[in-house]
Amino acid sequence: MSELRDDQWFTEVFDSHGSAFSLKITEKLLDVQSDYQHLEVYATETYGNLMVLDGCVMLTDRDNFLYHEMIAHPALFTHQDPKRVVIIGGGDCGTLKEVLRHPGVEKVTQIDIDAEVTKAAERFFPALVASNNDPRAELLFADGVKWVDDAPDESIDVLIIDSTDPVGPAEGLFKTDFLKRCHRILKSGGVMVQQSESPLYHSGSIIRELRHDMREAGFNSVATLPFPQPVYPSGWWSITLAGKATDVNTFREQAAANHALPLEYYSVEAHRGALVLPPFMRKAFAAE
């Protein structure tokens, strides 16, 4: 839920958690009702441009690097040799850009249900789409659930679920059946990663259920990594990794330490630190 107040603040209200987040805006740049969702873009006073889907903040220029680096690099440094990568959702193309920074990646397919999101990124977030012409990148606009259904067995090394919240078009992306199909299309040694909401608000609900469902789907190893994300509910977010015949609690530390990628948040230390869960999260997951 969101509202525009007279003094030009964009506010997203997190009703069920009795909290809200506001950004001072200077201009509304886009307002489109696509076939799937309500898409808005604003210029803000201090966070650059802001993208909103169905009233929920998706990203800002200022802090999207936190989310995009953390949804891409832990998974890519956990896999032993990622060559074939698939992104479900991610229409703003920020995750795609991070994945393409890995020279060993041979092909990345991004499947977002809504072409309007990518069109908006092309107009208002040029830095995020900067790698879209890389010959290794393939952009498709289709339902990710259907795409996964149709994909061949054991054909993917890393599968990234960069979706909106588990309501509306993204609801199917959080179901056990979908996770089973993700497991099916990953090669042995494959790694899946899903954005998994707020550690503070959702450890005992959405995150715990996702971890349970990932195991039910056949993944032998699961790890939730928290990281800061100021513009999302509670200011704190998480990714959850799942491994198919591989341990996602360890990663290629040497490669992560020696990379020459121009990153602003991810580092070998940040990855190690994110794998150490605070006691309240361990407690929430103990009942899995």
Ligand code: SAM
């Ligand atoms: N960083 C964001 C977050 O955690 O709030 C997610 C960003 S990205 C813009 C989310 C994308 O998921 C949207 O572009 C939306 O169109 C896409 N999406 C939602 N459901 C989908 C589905 N079933 N198949 C493919 N893409 C989907």
